[in-house]
Amino acid sequence: MMRRFGLELAAVAAIAACLALALFAIIPDDLRDPTDEEIWTGILASVRPLAPPEELERWISESLDADDPEEAGDLFELADLLGIAIDPALRRRYDEKLQWLPTLVRSASAGTHGFVTGEGEGTAGAVGAVISDLTVIGDVRDATAQAGHYLNDEPVDETLLTLSTAGIGLSGAVLATGGGAIALKTGVSLAKLAHRTGKMTKGFSRSLAELVRLGDTAKIQDALKSVGAIAKAASPRGVLTVMRNLDHVDELPRAEKVAAMVGKPTAGLFKVAGRRVFDGFAKIAVRSAAAVWALGAMIVSALVGLLGLLLSAITASAAAMAVLRRLLPSGASSAG
Numbered sequence: 001m002m003r004r005f006g007l008e009l010a011a012v013a014a015i016a017a018c019l020a021l022a023l024f025a026i027i028p029d030d031l032r033d034p035t036d037e038e039i040w041t042g043i044l045a046s047v048r049p050l051a052p053p054e055e056l057e058r059w060i061s062e063s064l065d066a067d068d069p070e071e072a073g074d075l076f077e078l079a080d081l082l083g084i085a086i087d088p089a090l091r092r093r094y095d096e097k098l099q100w101l102p103t104l105v106r107s108a109s110a111g112t113h114g115f116v117t118g119e120g121e122g123t124a125g126a127v128g129a130v131i132s133d134l135t136v137i138g139d140v141r142d143a144t145a146q147a148g149h150y151l152n153d154e155p156v157d158e159t160l161l162t163l164s165t166a167g168i169g170l171s172g173a174v175l176a177t178g179g180g181a182i183a184l185k186t187g188v189s190l191a192k193l194a195h196r197t198g199k200m201t202k203g204f205s206r207s208l209a210e211l212v213r214l215g216d217t218a219k220i221q222d223a224l225k226s227v228g229a230i231a232k233a234a235s236p237r238g239v240l241t242v243m244r245n246l247d248h249v250d251e252l253p254r255a256e257k258v259a260a261m262v263g264k265p266t267a268g269l270f271k272v273a274g275r276r277v278f279d280g281f282a283k284i285a286v287r288s289a290a291a292v293w294a295l296g297a298m299i300v301s302a303l304v305g306l307l308g309l310l311l312s313a314i315t316a317s318a319a320a321m322a323v324l325r326r327l328l329p330s331g332a333s334s335a336g
Contacts, residue, residue, distance in 0.1 A: 034281060040261060042280025044082070047273040053084050059272075060090050069097035070237055071271075078268030139167035142192065159205050162212050163192045166220070187224030190231055190239050199240040203247035211249060219249070226252040230266070233259035238267030245274050254281055 034042065056079050063072035072094050079086050143164040149156045167188045191208075194200040211220050231239040233256075242255050258277055259266045269277055 036261065039257070039280040042282065043258065043262075043269070043273075043277055046276045046279040047078075047269060048082060050276065051078060051082060051084070051272050053079075053086070056084060056272075057087055057090060060086065060094070064090070064093050064097060067097070069094060072097070074238070074241070074265070074268035074271060076268075077265040078272060081262065081265040081269070138189070138192075139164045143168060157195075158209060158212075159195050159200075160192060162209070163188050163195070166224075167192070186231060187226070187228035190227050190236060191224060191243075194240050194243040197240065199244045201244065201247055204243065204249060204251075207247075207249040223249045223252050226256040229256050230259040233263055234266035235264070238264075241267040242270050245270050245277070247275075251278070254278055 056075055060072045060075045063069070063075065072090075076086065076091070076094065142160055146156050146161040146164065148154075191200070195205065208220070208223070211223070227239060227243070230242055230252075234242070238259075242259070246252065246255060258269070262269055
């Protein structure tokens with residue numbers, strides 16, 4: 001009786017274990033957001049293969065040949081971040097480019113051009129464009145130009161008109177808050193600059209226009225604050241490099257997080273790795289609670305099955321011993 005019960009118990013447990021195993025295999029994993037440390041590790045893992053020392057040195061040399069020491073500086077920052085030693089001769093060339101007179105001439109020219117036209121090359125040009133907007137001159141200039149296009153039945157740049165109008169409105173907010181809204185105003189100006197210089201992707205522009213159409217001012221303000229925060233952590237020029245790799249407004253918070261974590265090397269990071277920088281934000285797969293319960297049920301079922309087999313084996317062994325005890329005295333009497 002007990003032997004049969006043990007075998008039945010083992011059979012039921014085996015079926016339960018098989019069902020639990022099947023559930024464990026088919027239940028999907030849960031996904032969680034990565035920690036800051038995991039994001040950092042993922043970013044470095046993505047960019048390292050894309051930035052071998054010889055390539056970095058070649059890009060730095062090309063930037064210096066093109067009289068663009070700021071781009072070379074971005075790449076030097078990236079090399080330092082990755083712990084890559086760069087040819088000292090390139091470092092000397094870079095230092096020569098940063099001597100005060102050539103730098104002053106480049107900055108004055110770029111800054112003036114940025115202030116007058118709203119189109120800036122490098123940090124000085126970007127700062128010039130931002131200053132013109134902070135004094136409301138740039139926003140009025142751009143809004144007036146687009147209004148003129150409209151009156152003449154010419155194509156209107158809706159993105160530029162929207163940003164300029166927002167900038168004009170924010171000029172009063174900057175004064176009213178004692179400069180508290182300056183980060184948002186700077187974000188508007190840099191977004192305009194990115195759009196003017198072709199650094200704003202069509203996808204990003206469309207997503208911004210959609211927010212305007214929906215009247216989602218809170219999200220627009222958050223996005224433009226992120227632009228300003230990236231510029232503060234990296235540089236005005238750096239934020240343009242970042243925006244060239246964004247396809248939607250919703251990607252700005254991740255870009256802002258990268259800038260906050262990395263700092264000055266942000267521009268070089270995005271220049272070399274592009275959207276691969278966001279690989280570090282991939283969700284992490286973890287076993288769901290249901291899968292853990294299924295695994296637990298499988299283990300319990302296996303133990304119950306083992307108990308059933310042991311019970312059956314012990315019962316069978318006891319029965320065999322009882323038979324032997326009955327047989328042995330009978331055999332002894334026959335021998336006498």
